[in-house]
Amino acid sequence: MTTTAPQQKAKERSLGQSQFSVAWGQFRKNRLAKTGGVGxxxxxxxxxxxxxxAPDSLSSYSTTDITRFQPPTPxxxxxxxxxxxxxxxxxxxxxxxxxxxFVNEYKxxxxxxxxxxGVRGASYKILGFIPGNLHLYxxxxxxxxxxxxxxxxxALGRDLLTRTLYASQISLTIGVVAVLLSTFIGLFMGALAAFFGGITDTLIxxxxxxxxxxxxLFLLILLRSVFPQNINPILVLYIILGILAFIGWGGLARVTRGQLLSVREQDFVSAARALGxxxxxxxxxxxxxxxxxxxxxTVSLAIPVFILLExxxxxxxIGAVEPYVSWGSLLAQAQEGGLSSLNSRPWVLIPGFFIVFTVGCFQLLGDGLRDAFDPRKRQ
Known part of the structure; x- marks a missing residue:
């Protein structure tokens, strides 16, 4: 069967593309993966x-006339x-x-x-250095x-939307940074085990x-209980990052070791050693x-796991503490009063929908990347 000139040119272009270029072309064809990425x-x-x-501070953190679990404002x-x-x-x-x-009720x-x-309100800094005081409404x-x-x-009468927006900064940051730390540790330890072998491989x-x-779960609680409860809230976030990174590197280290044991015997590695x-x-x-x-x-699929862990x-x-908050700590308020209380204040479950949405988007993106880099799925 002969190939036409356009087909031959397309084949030559595909052969000249890098692996990432081919993977990007496959990823763009996956609508679900693109939907997850946009989300x-x-x-x-x-x-x-x-x-x-978030609304201006006057409508978000007013300490006057606090109403617990105030219903949504029409x-x-x-x-x-x-x-x-x-x-x-x-x-x-x-x-x-x-x-x-004997409970204050909304009237x-x-x-x-x-x-x-565009209301002027409390001052803030985006990314820690861009000042501003303008609020959307x-x-x-x-x-x-x-x-x-x-x-x-x-529970304390503060705007749940504001708290959810600020909680996203904690939940998303901890998830990404913890995965990056565990990935670095896993790659480094796996590479050491594969490259040096012997006692180093055995110990790792x-x-x-x-x-x-x-x-x-037991390991998380045990490691967190080592530290006192009344320490600085910022330090608590760093501790959580360290704990999540510490428990997450083992699987990647095993895979890295197995992959590099075969790579170590390849010709290009021997050539590099021969060249000094x-x-x-x-x-x-x-x-x-x-x-x-x-x-x-792996990173795209591991981030939602760490978000759920946090x-x-x-x-x-045993996670984020006041004045900082995460989606998980907001969701914990839903258990006050038992399941019967959810009928009277179902809006406390809204932070949980943010968790589900974010994890779902990461799963769609991760599946799309896995298919894009899998040569068996390429046409």
């Missing part, structure tokens, strides 16, 4: 610009008297003590609180009760087996780059 871009942009997207767009369209507004609310339960009044966009009203709680309030593999033999390349150069410049495609796929830690009360 992750949006969720990370949300975390990056959380201070701007936003009105029509004048109740004339029915004409008007500036969006919310009704001012007040608190009334229920003498039966709406007839007073209007207009909603403005808010009432700009200092009077107590003129708050905009689009998805309701949490026995350490991996010890870590794998201990149940993950040092052990470090042979390991980092010749052997480890063969793991690139595997690492890309959320589980926070849900159990």
């Amino acid at each position: 992750l871009i949006l969720i990370y942009l949300m975390a990056l610009f959380a201070p701007f997207l 936003v009105h767009f029509r004048d109740p008297r004339t029915g004409a369209l008007t500036r969006p507004y919310v009704n001012k609310f007040s608190q009334q003590l229920n003498m039966d339960t 709406a009044t007839d007073e209007k609180c207009p909603i403005y966009f 808010g009432t700009g009203n200092e009077q107590p009760g003129c708050n905009v709680f689009l998805i309701g309030g949490e 593999m026995r350490l991996v087996e010890v870590i794998s033999a201990i149940p993950t 390349a040092s052990d470090n150069r042979v390991m980092w410049r010749h052997m480890l780059p063969t793991m690139t495609t595997y690492v890309i796929v 959320s589980g830690l926070s849900f159990l009360g």
